[in-house]
Amino acid sequence: MLTIREYARPQTMDEAMTLLKSNKKSQVLGGGMLMLKLGDKTIDLAVDLVDLGLDYIKPIENAVEIGAMATFRSIETDPYLKNCFSGMWSDAMKYIVGVQFRNLATLGATAYSKYAFSDPNTALLALDAELVMYGDRRMAFNEFLAKRKRRFDILEKIVIKNPETTKAAFDSIRRSKGDFAVINAAASVCDGQYRISVGIRPRVAKLATGAMAYLNENGLTPETAKTAAKMAADELDFATNLRASGEYRKAVAPALIERVLLKLL
Ligand SMILES: Cc1cc2nc3c(=O)[nH]c(=O)nc-3n(C[C@H](O)[C@H](O)[C@H](O)COP(=O)(O)OP(=O)(O)OC[C@H]3O[C@@H](n4cnc5c(N)ncnc54)[C@H](O)[C@@H]3O)c2cc1C
Structure with missing residues (x-):
């Protein structure tokens, strides 16, 4: 059973960070969907980011900013993103559980938690995304994946450069629609520079x-x-x-990676 002793809805990022640090057993709440998966757990203080206005997808000069609370579904269906990155975001999101679930799960939670089973994280890595943490601390997603996380931190937004000039593609292999992927892959090209990331190896995307x-x-x-x-x-x-076994993943990886690369032609 999940027990949340206290629940807070801060109105500013500073207030959220103060609350988070005020209790050793506090936890940030994004969409709250991962709580479904946990067994017994007690959270002394849940700090819900819902009132911070972080659920945006905002084109800026030569980049797009995605707030940490933007849901999978909003990213999948956003009209601007549909015309960027060759429509890759829709492909990266569309098989994750179901629409109701994607209406709640947030990009910030997935990226911050470095989930190895994640589809969006493989896409973020291929797009060379930058994470913006509390206090405007910026870090390439690739670097973030390799680092230890701070005990108390809040991811504010994700910035992806060149949305209109980057070609990109994502694909995955799943035993059934809605299940976790067995393996996924993403690729991108911008100004002749290629990136290939492979996730669910089953380790975190690389x-x-x-x-x-x-x-x-x-x-x-x-x-x-x-x-x-x-x-x-x-x-x-x-x-x-x-x-799946490691041998199976290695055997299917070339076909999957070739498939995403061919979509860049
Ligand atoms: C049954 C099931 C199937 C799934 N299948 C897939 C799948 O096929 N593909 C896939 O990619 N994902 C899958 N997921 C994962 C899911 O998509 C989300 O990544 C997950 O639910 C977390 O999103 P959330 O917003 O609900 O996070 P929460 O449950 O709210 O938070 C998860 C963790 O992130 C922390 N957190 C949240 N937001 C922030 C922030 N802004 N800053 C710092 N820390 C933060 C929380 O403290 C918590 O530790 C699945 C999950 C479940 C439960």
């Missing part, structure tokens, strides 16, 4: 830097896509969990 360097040097054709996909699968490590 860049295939060797394959990226190969494409930056040789460009993308159907032939180089095949070679780069094979290189990416060779350089990344895959392991076993209850959804």
